[in-house]
Amino acid sequence: MCSIEEGDLADLRAREEAQHLKAQALSDTGPTLCQKCRSAPAVLLLRVNDIYCRDCFVAAFTHKFRSTLGKSRLLRPDEPALVAFSGGVASSVLARLVSDGASQTDSKRLRLRPGLLMVDESAVVPEQDVKEVERLAGTYRVPVYRAKLEAVMGDSGAPVVERVNCKLKEESTGDDGGTESSQAPPEAASCDSVSSEAAVLPDEARLAELRAQLQQLWSAAGSGTAREQLLERLRSELLARAALQLGIRLLLLADTETRLAVSLLSGLAGGRGAHAHQQTALADRRHGERLLVLRPLRELSSKQVALFAHHCRVQYVPGVGPDTMAPASASIGRATEEFVLGLQASFPATVSTVYRTGTKLSAVGAMTEDCALCRLPLDTSGGAASALQATRFSQMVSSSGPDRFQYDQHSADTAAGHSRATVLPPAAGNGSCGTDTPRCVESGGACCGGGGERCGSAQTVSRKPSREELLERLCYGCQLVVKDMKEVDNIPSFVTEEVAVRTRRENMRKEIQDFLIEDS
Amino acid sequence: MQLTVEFSGGAELLFGNVKQHRVTLPDRGDGDSVWTMEGLLPWLRDNLLKERPELFMQGDTVRPGILVLVNDADWELLGQLSYKLQPDDTVVFISTLHGG
Ligand SMILES: [Zn+2]
Numbered sequence: 159m160c161s162i163e164e165g166d167l168a169d170l171r172a173r174e175e176a177q178h179l180k181a182q183a184l185s186d187t188g189p190t191l192c193q194k195c196r197s198a199p200a201v202l203l204l205r206v207n208d209i210y211c212r213d214c215f216v217a218a219f220t221h222k223f224r225s226t227l228g229k230s231r232l233l234r235p236d237e238p239a240l241v242a243f244s245g246g247v248a249s250s251v252l253a254r255l256v257s258d259g260a261s262q263t264d265s266k267r268l269r270l271r272p273g274l275l276m277v278d279e280s281a282v283v284p285e286q287d288v289k290e291v292e293r294l295a296g297t298y299r300v301p302v303y304r305a306k307l308e309a310v311m312g313d314s315g316a317p318v319v320e321r322v323n324c325k326l327k328e329e330s331t332g333d334d335g336g337t338e339s340s341q342a343p344p345e346a347a348s349c350d351s352v353s354s355e356a357a358v359l360p361d362e363a364r365l366a367e368l369r370a371q372l373q374q375l376w377s378a379a380g381s382g383t384a385r386e387q388l389l390e391r392l393r394s395e396l397l398a399r400a401a402l403q404l405g406i407r408l409l410l411l412a413d414t415e416t417r418l419a420v421s422l423l424s425g426l427a428g429g430r431g432a433h434a435h436q437q438t439a440l441a442d443r444r445h446g447e448r449l450l451v452l453r454p455l456r457e458l459s460s461k462q463v464a465l466f467a468h469h470c471r472v473q474y475v476p477g478v479g480p481d482t483m484a485p486a487s488a489s490i491g492r493a494t495e496e497f498v499l500g501l502q503a504s505f506p507a508t509v510s511t512v513y514r515t516g517t518k519l520s521a522v523g524a525m526t527e528d529c530a531l532c533r534l535p536l537d538t539s540g541g542a543a544s545a546l547q548a549t550r551f552s553q554m555v556s557s558s559g560p561d562r563f564q565y566d567q568h569s570a571d572t573a574a575g576h577s578r579a580t581v582l583p584p585a586a587g588n589g590s591c592g593t594d595t596p597r598c599v600e601s602g603g604a605c606c607g608g609g610g611e612r613c614g615s616a617q618t619v620s621r622k623p624s625r626e627e628l629l630e631r632l633c634y635g636c637q638l639v640v641k642d643m644k645e646v647d648n649i650p651s652f653v654t655e656e657v658a659v660r661t662r663r664e665n666m667r668k669e670i671q672d673f674l675i676e677d678s
Numbered sequence: 679m680q681l682t683v684e685f686s687g688g689a690e691l692l693f694g695n696v697k698q699h700r701v702t703l704p705d706r707g708d709g710d711s712v713w714t715m716e717g718l719l720p721w722l723r724d725n726l727l728k729e730r731p732e733l734f735m736q737g738d739t740v741r742p743g744i745l746v747l748v749n750d751a752d753w754e755l756l757g758q759l760s761y762k763l764q765p766d767d768t769v770v771f772i773s774t775l776h777g778g
């Protein structure tokens with residue numbers, strides 16, 4: 159039978175049992191006992207039928223984290239791992255689990271060499287208490303790295319991350335009492351292995367420039383939703399780039415089940431249905447073999463995480479962001495969170511059901527190209543008769559007016575299947591490169607992108623792509639973010655570089671198209 | 679009756695950014711000194727809360743996403759609103775809301 163139905167039945171049964179237990183708990187005169195050890199008084203009610211005492215809860219919580227991490231079967235023994243650390247409750251709990259696990263001395267030791275990677279978002283989130291986050295990060299006795307969000311705006315080869323502390327060696331050997339002889343303390347080991355690579359610092363003057371650029375991009379983003387999504391994209395790009403720069407293959411994110419359920423639903427609302435699976439998966443493979451992004455808290459709810467923090471005295475800074483204290487109407491993300499938690503209050507299986515459904519979704523059809531901003535598969539090349547194309551077409555017609563509109567039959571026939579329409583530029587500016595490819599007309603007379611290919615125009619150095627060229631290389635969800643923007647002059651260069659490369663490649667392909675033998 | 683009330687996870691932002699409060703609940707009229715959670719919530723809202731009551735309460739209970747612990751035990755195990763407070767109880771409110 160289908161696993162969904164079995165799961166739902168089990169859920170239902172468990173819920174009934176929970177109601178029963180709860181009723182029993184309330185009617186009893188004595189303290190309710192933990193359902194697990196049946197000796198200590200219960201203090202927690204989780205999900206449906208889990209009534210736990212503190213110790214059993216902490217053990218079960220830790221076990222869940224370890225088994226989720228183990229499930230990936232992708233870990234190599236004792237390899238370095240970075241925890242994306244915001245100082246918030248979830249990443250603080252993850253940092254605690256990982257660092258405690260890795261410093262255990264028995265056979266249960268978590269075979270990772272952890273480090274923390276914090277992102278300084280103060281350029282766009284002035285409320286972020288960077289000093290406090292740094293202080294908290296310092297309490298875990300593992301290497302701490304810091305990357306500033308603005309660094310992601312720079313060239314993709316530029317360094318983005320620096321080492322914050324490296325005074326752990328003496329401290330840790332002192333505390334561990336040197337009981338371990340064969341294995342060096344994990345924190346000391348990772349400190350040595352990566353510190354040399356992290357020595358390159360991003361240039362301060364350049365960072366100030368990028369900070370200004372980021373702030374302009376931020377103020378160009380029209381809505382709370384666009385900002386929220388932009389921050390999320392830039393942050394994950396930065397984390398990936400930092401890990402790559404440090405030569406660390408494993409990046410751990412503290413997304414909880416609740417967080418993933420909310421972002422799944424707000425993703426659907428924001429036109430990211432095709433990416434539902436990647437967004438909730440344990441392992442995020444969008445960066446290929448060089449970087450493995452894992453979400454080891456994905457089967458733990460935000461309630462469990464908050465309770466773990468409470469019972470294990472994990473310190474954290476309460477979440478601040480552009481939406482802190484904002485009403486639900488501030489963004490789609492906030493509204494979705496409100497909605498999900500509201501439902502969850504009456505139907506305790508809400509979050510896990512949404513989340514489990516998300517993990518079962520997958521996009522139909524092969525998507526060969528990736529989005530230039532979020533690096534997830536480009537979902538915008540669905541057939542010429544798709545709803546998306548219809549939306550685009552009507553938008554094109556209504557925004558360009560009768561005189562400047564001309565449907566381009568030629569490009570509609572291209573292999574990519576895009577139905578593309580061309581807006582003719584008013585009068586002059588027609589093709590400095592003298593070819594008659596529709597692309598040159600589309601981009602308002604500028605040449606096809608430079609890079610030393612045949613056309614030989616003067617404009618060879620990285621021209622900023624137009625809004626249209628940009629949109630064409632973005633997935634539907636990212637298009638919505640960019641469309642909301644007042645101007646696109648400050649789009650980070652990792653995106654514009656990618657757009658330029660792809661545009662150039664496509665132009666070249668068009669030029670030699672007649673000589674290609676197509677396999678149909 | 680005296681209680682310790684704590685706020686964390688961002689809920690403290692609504693209460694003057696103070697995490698721990700020692701509060702003294704007045705006797706209610708008619709010699710009735712019994713306080714339940716149902717009475718405590720609006721009392722906190724009216725006497726301790728500094729801003730945005732809608733971010734703390736919704737209807738007669740706490741807003742979804744705020745956990746309530748009494749002496750470290752989930753209030754769902756204690757009957758939630760009907761729980762009768764005892765002197766020197768510690769009541770903890772933890773916000774699990776991303777933006778709160
Ligand atoms: Zn127990």
Ligand SMILES: [Zn+2]
Nearest residue numbers: 529532633636
């Ligand atoms: Zn995208």
